[in-house]
Amino acid sequence: MAPSTGWEPPGSFLKVSQGDPPMFEPALLDPPRVPLFLAMTCVVGQYASPGYVGLAEALVRHPRAGAIASLAPSGLSQHADAIWFNQRFTAILGRSSHGRLGDVLLQSFAQYERTGPRLTPLWIYSLLGDPALTLHRPPVPASPNP
Numbered sequence: 252m253a254p255s256t257g258w259e260p261p262g263s264f265l266k267v268s269q270g271d272p273p274m275f276e277p278a279l280l281d282p283p284r285v286p287l288f289l290a291m292t293c294v295v296g297q298y299a300s301p302g303y304v305g306l307a308e309a310l311v312r313h314p315r316a317g318a319i320a321s322l323a324p325s326g327l328s329q330h331a332d333a334i335w336f337n338q339r340f341t342a343i344l345g346r347s348s349h350g351r352l353g354d355v356l357l358q359s360f361a362q363y364e365r366t367g368p369r370l371t372p373l374w375i376y377s378l379l380g381d382p383a384l385t386l387h388r389p390p391v392p393a394s395p396n397p
Contacts, residue, residue: 320380353382
């Protein structure tokens with residue numbers, strides 16, 4: 252998925268209705284590797300509304316497509332806070348070639364808290380997936396231009 256630069260309505264990513272499995276494009280089914288889904292946009296991780304399957308939940312729960320885990324806000328967030336948190340999380344993730352997802356998340360949370368008061372509380376960021384999941388990144392190829 253392409254990164255989002257702003258708010259998207261909850262139903263704009265995939266078709267989900269009560270009792271029905273999410274509808275994915277056929278090219279997304281049975282991938283060779285399942286991605287980690289990060290979405291720092293409001294309510295993508297929402298899971299508390301009866302009859303509504305949020306995007307994060309749909310991606311993690313789908314048996315043949317989707318994501319191995321999802322990190323997303325479960326409610327409204329302040330845009331600048333979400334950008335800051337996303338940048339720190341991906342920077343820590345990028346430095347960790349064999350880190351556990353939960354450890355990367357805790358390091359990100361600690362950095363967020365150390366920067367002082369923010370409008371968005373940390374508790375809205377929900378991890379759907381196993382925090383003990385070990386993330387393996389392929390080695391970055393050497394640049395052809397020194």
